[in-house]
Amino acid sequence: MQTIDFYLDFVSPYAYLAFQALPQVLQDSSYHVAYKPVVLGAIFKEQGISSPAGNPSKHDWIRRHTSWLAKQQGDSAFAWPQPHPFNSIGLSRLALACSHDGSINRFTAETIFKHVWQSGGDPLDAARLQELQQQLQLQIDRAGGVFALDSEANKQQLRLLTEEAVARTVFGVPAFVVEGQMLWGLDALPMLREIVRNAAD
Template sequence: MKSIQFFFDFVSPYAYLAFQRLPKVLQGSSYHVAYKPVVLGGIFKEQGITAPASIPVKHDWIRRHTLWLAEEQGDHAFRWPDIHPFNSVGLSRLALACSVHGSINRFTAQTIFEHVWHGGADPLSPARLQALEVQLQAQLAQSTAYPLGSDANKLLLRALTQEAVDAGVFGVPAYVVDGQMLWGLDALPMLKQLIQEEE
């Protein structure tokens, strides 16, 4: 089965919106998605890019744009968290603690994305993080290769980030199909055409 490498960071609203749209894009195809969390800040550093969130006018635009996009796609639960940007590394490590083979399943990704982008609360609040771990308890219990806090878990996140950089990724969401990298929420129609041509 052919696969799409989907690189994302939970801090990115565009990655969340792309994640929500992916099933429709892939409808009718035989492609499997490998969901791979990365450290967006590490990618920016490696590629020499200034983080958009560090530029106030750009950050404000991203907020307004993504709120509008969410309404357009009927996602009425979408809310920006109280604090943004925030350090999402802990959330990515939690996701990878649910991993069996170095990528996570859709349930894990969706649970964490919704934790961040639904409701508007602080995603790093200790009480909310504890509740999130409870939601993922079954996934955590099944996956023992990359336990939370372990060196294996930390190294896997670094390796996935480097894998993205090596594939030419310079931001998220990014998709790699047959060695071709596509970037951004607005690249989803291009992704759909590409996989249709490859089927």
């Protein structure tokens, strides 16, 4: 089975929207998706890119654009978190605590994405984080502590995934690496679909 590496950061609304759309894009294909959390800020720094959130006009546009895109996708639950941007590293580390092999499964990614992008609340609120960890506790237990939360192995894995993304020319999220090609952005999904279809022929 061939694999698509999906690099994501939970702070990105475009990564959330791509995640939601991906099952339809890959319908009737045999590809396995490896969901890989990265630190978007570190990728920006490595690539010499300024964060869009640092530009108020651009941030306002992204807010309006993604809200519109969510409606186009039929996602009535989409809501921007307050505040945004926020430090998402803790969420990525929680995700990796659910992993036994260095990537995360779709349930883990979906649970955290919904926590951020379907509530409108503060993703880092202590009570909400405790509830999120409870929702993921079975995944954490099944992972067997390979990347236990706050362990050095967990921190190192997030660092390695980020470095891996940069080495594969990733400069933002969502990013997909498939058939030796890097695709970037929500609007790359039709191109991803074409690659998957061509590979099946």
